[in-house]
Amino acid sequence: RDTSRLITTESGPVYEGAMIDVTGRRGVEDELWSRAVQQEAVASIGQVALEADVITDVMESVTETVSAVLRTEGSLILERSGEGGFEIYGSDRLGDVAAADVSAIADRAHMTAASVVLRNEAEVRFAAPKLAERGLRSAVAVMIPGSEIDFGTLVVLSSDERVFTVDDLNFLQSVANVLAAAVDRASARARLEDLLRSKDAFVASVSHELRTPLTVVTGMAHELNDRWKEFSDDEMAEFTNLLVEQSNDMSDLIDDLLIAARADIGSVIVRSEAVELDVQVRTVIAGITVPPGTTVTCSVESRVVDADSVRVRQILRNLLTNAVRYGGTNIEARMSSSRGAVAVEIVDDGAGIPEADRERIFDAYERAHDTPGQPGSVGIGLTVSRALAELMGGSLTYRFDGKSVFTLELPREMNASLNEPEAKMDRGKPIGLSSAVRSSRIGVDVAAIE
The missing domain is CATH 3.30.565.10 (Histidine kinase-like ATPase, C-terminal domain)
Structure with a gap:
């Protein structure tokens, strides 16, 4: 930075001062600013997670925000399925990247429970050759935890040989944790809705199954009470059998x-x-x-x-x-x-x-x-x-x-x-x-x- 000042003399204007190297200070300022942007992004994603009705809205917000904050070509979320495969969600800027293209680094993040960082083209070509064929030169994968098994993996891809800093990795892990909490809340909400539906089905079924035999028992009882002298022995036996059968049905259900x-x-x-x-x-x-x-x-x-x-x-x-x-x-x-x-x-x-x-x-x-x-x-x-x-x-x-x-x-x-x-x-x-x-x-x- 130039800290010189202008001085007017009899022989004309002159500049007095010194050149000061502020690279270190500017680096610290940029780091603090980047960290603040990342923290704001995590808070924004958290707010979306609280307000969203469906988890796919949260995943869309995550991929768009992460790509914008880290200034990369895009990011992906790979949701792990029960059969060992993946469902993929991601930025449109990545085109038709398939789950199979990044599944290798996603599996590494799953097995090691740690971030997987590919720093240059050679590492990308070795770990995920199909990404290298697309011109991508660096990548990072972070596991998204789950309540029982991990939910999936957050993957960030770049066409430059980018150095992902410790702050970048911490940012991605924070985002993954917010997404994991959102998934848990969505699962809990789904279980609660299923329980409420089950309760309604239970009440309706019990009411139906009890009312059917109870209607017969009540009707037969009234008939016998009001007209018992009019029935023959065979009719009385038939009514009695009906009462026994329907009463047994109610007793069995209870x-x-x-x-x-x-x-x-x-x-x-x-x-x-x-x-x-x-x-x-x-x-x-x-x-x-x-x-x-x-x-x-x-x-x-x-x-x-x-x-x-x-x-x-x-x-x-x-x-x-x-x-x-x-x-x-x-x-x-x-x-x-x-x-x-x-x-x-x-x-x-x-x-x-x-x-x-x-x-x-x-x-x-x-x-x-x-x-x-x-x-x-x-x-x-x-x-x-x-x-x-x-x-x-x-x-x-x-x-x-x-x-x-x-x-x-x-x-x-x-x-x-x-x-x-x-x-x-x-x-x-x-x-x-x-x-x-x-x-x-x-x-x-x-x-x-x-």
Whole structure:
């Protein structure tokens, strides 16, 4: 910087002063100014993240802002997918850069959990040759963290052999953290919306399933009360059977609701006793209503398991009711055994459950069938049944091998004392049973029904 001054003398004007080198000071000023711009950009992105309704708006803001602040050709966000691939979002200035072009450096950032910096053309050509073919000479990749696994990678690309400073890397990491927080908030909001939808579906389904049998019970009760002298013995018997069937339907649904509520608070109780499994199968089959055109056959033999007879019947009732409602017209209950366990299989010749839904059906509220003419179910029967099976040290699974097969497996009774203490679920683990249990949570407090 020129600090000279003009002085007028008799011989004319002269300049007095000195030349001062201010490079160092200007460098510090530029660094401070750059840091302030970066901090302002992070704050701006944070504000967008708070106000945006969809996460793609935040990602668009990130790529545009980062490119402008760092004065590069562009930036990209690679969202990691469950199959190991990437979804790419980025600046239009980069043209048709594909995820495969930058996936190598994104994977390096993921594996090392650290920034990956490519400082010159040689490093770019070695790590990401397709970027070098596009004339890009430097790059940096920063991992975007996630709550369980990392969300993806923020990648900045430049056509110059640029030196990315420590401040630049800190800026990019701050941006990645803001984006990660925005992703977590969006996921939490989506889960809350799903929960609210589930609650509405739960209330609607319970109301429907309870109202249908309750309407029959109420109507029959009024008819019997008002006109009981007018009915013949056969009509009275028919009315009584209807009342029993519909009352049982309501009782079964309430049993499932209570089990779901108790599982949610960790207080499901099962008793350890010797149970003749074949007797339970025949008892449940005798108690269900089979529509015309449907046949239920029973191919079971005498087997004793260590379980709770009440809970076993509850599981079998759910499986057989589902088969009658949604399965084929030919239903079979059959049995197999191994050294340490006995299995009951409920088989029907229906179309089966789509492969993508075969585990989902055990989640609360999930239904794989919408059969015309059948009432919409609450969607907790299989959830409750699997929880009970696991609580008794067994399992409940589904497979399709030309027919739908639900398999309830329970431990064989090994002459254990019939006076063992009750087993109680304590936050997903039964006291007194050796196997671990996954508590099935339905997300709605229905304990008040009890």
